[in-house]
Amino acid sequence: MTLTHEAPLTVPDFGDDAAGERKIAFICSKGNLDMAYPALIMANGALGEGIETHIFFTFWGMDMINKKTVDHLKFTFLGNTAMHPVKAKFSMPQGLGGFPGMTSMATKMLKDKIAALDVPEIPEFMTLLHDMGAKFWACKMSVDLMDLEPEDMIDEVDGILNVTEFMELSENAQVIFV
Amino acid sequence: MAVATLAGREVHIDDEGFMTEYDEWTEDVARTLAGNIGIELTDAHWKALKFMREDFKANGASPTIRRVTSEAGIPTKELFALFPKKPAKKMAYIAGVPKPAGCV
Numbered sequence: 001m002t003l004t005h006e007a008p009l010t011v012p013d014f015g016d017d018a019a020g021e022r023k024i025a026f027i028c029s030k031g032n033l034d035m036a037y038p039a040l041i042m043a044n045g046a047l048g049e050g051i052e053t054h055i056f057f058t059f060w061g062m063d064m065i066n067k068k069t070v071d072h073l074k075f076t077f078l079g080n081t082a083m084h085p086v087k088a089k090f091s092m093p094q095g096l097g098g099f100p101g102m103t104s105m106a107t108k109m110l111k112d113k114i115a116a117l118d119v120p121e122i123p124e125f126m127t128l129l130h131d132m133g134a135k136f137w138a139c140k141m142s143v144d145l146m147d148l149e150p151e152d153m154i155d156e157v158d159g160i161l162n163v164t165e166f167m168e169l170s171e172n173a174q175v176i177f178v
Numbered sequence: 179m180a181v182a183t184l185a186g187r188e189v190h191i192d193d194e195g196f197m198t199e200y201d202e203w204t205e206d207v208a209r210t211l212a213g214n215i216g217i218e219l220t221d222a223h224w225k226a227l228k229f230m231r232e233d234f235k236a237n238g239a240s241p242t243i244r245r246v247t248s249e250a251g252i253p254t255k256e257l258f259a260l261f262p263k264k265p266a267k268k269m270a271y272i273a274g275v276p277k278p279a280g281c282v
Contacts (some may be wrong), residue, residue: 009182010195011214012271014264044282049265119282120244128244131254147220 002034015050023052023173025166029065030178033073033110033122040125040178047132054173055129056166058139061178062146064122065153071123075110076103123154130156137161137169185210196271200234203274211272217270221280223260226252230273240270 024046026039039055046053063069077083078097083106084094096102111121120128130136138153140162150160161169184190185206190198197203197211208227212219219227228240229250233241243266247254261268266278 009184009214010180010193011192012194012196012267014215014268016216016263041281048264048266117282118245118280125282128247128254131247132243133258 021052023054023170025054025056025170025173027056027058027175027177028061029059031060031069031073033075035067035105035178036061036064036073036122037114037119039176040122040129041119042176043099043129044125044132047129047134052173053132053134054137054169056135056137056139056161056170058142062138062142062148064126064144065136065157066148067152067154070126070154071121073122074107074109077106078102105139126154126156129173137166139163141164196276197274198276200231200274203231207274208272211274215268215271217261217268217272220260222256223272224250226250226257226269227273228244228261230269230275232253234273235277240266240273240275242278242282244282250253 024043026043028036028039030036043053043055057065063073071173076097077092077094080094080097081091083092083094083097084090115121119125126136136154136157138148138157138160140160142148143160150157179193180191183189187202187204187206187207189202189207192198195214197207209219212223217223226246229246229252230241233245233249239247243254243257246252246257246265248270252275257265257269261272270277
């Protein structure tokens with residue numbers, strides 16, 4: 001005997017009628033290549049789930065929205081004891097990261113690995129997230145501290161907020177500090 | 179796993195309601211699936227859905243939003259307008275392919 005559902009059949013719940021919209025806010029405070037990705041990847045997942053998503057860039061995280069640096073973020077293994085490529089027999093002595101050329105080499109290695117996963121580079125990722133509906137906010141104090149002007153920042157930046165404004169904006173949001 | 183009747187056809191669906199058999203899909207089934215989630219299919223929807231199916235067939239994985247934008251040339255903003263809030267999942271559902279597994 002075959003079981004057959006009567007219409008209406010099982011329909012996935014896409015949350016279209018969900019009461020109480022979910023909201024998430026990431027704070028990006030780091031300017032290293034490896035520390036730029038976590039929030040962007042999670043933001044991508046949040047936006048794909050229809051969650052209202054904000055990213056607040058502060059301190060070294062400003063490098064992610066600075067036109068001069070957004071395409072030049074770097075990865076160093078200096079001070080990173082977790083640098084042990086799976087196929088290598090030994091951990092990379094982290095102190096070697098201080099030698100000339102090592103940061104460029106490590107950056108290239110990481111970029112190649114990320115590209116192999118079909119994950120975009122940072123500038124393309126920023127545009128993608130913004131097109132998906134993310135809002136990008138620059139920290140007022142960091143803007144002042146680094147003598148940045150609005151034209152120094154990528155076009156996707158929606159505005160400059162002070163901390164009070166960010167607190168207002170992130171009311172009832174889940175806040176994740178990176 | 180259950181068998182459901184969609185547009186007069188018996189199709190296999192999983193616990194959530196996603197189709198599990200690629201070849202059971204027809205355009206009429208797609209219209210019914212779309213209707214189930216409140217979407218009326220236009221030419222713009224079909225362009226995305228056909229890419230979902232072709233790409234899944236070619237690569238064995240459902241494309242992500244980024245891939246639909248870059249390979250099918252449909253702007254990300256348009257995908258969110260056509261399939262509100264959760265375009266990747268909704269496109270997969272209507273196109274009769276699994277939910278995308280990739281993170282990005």
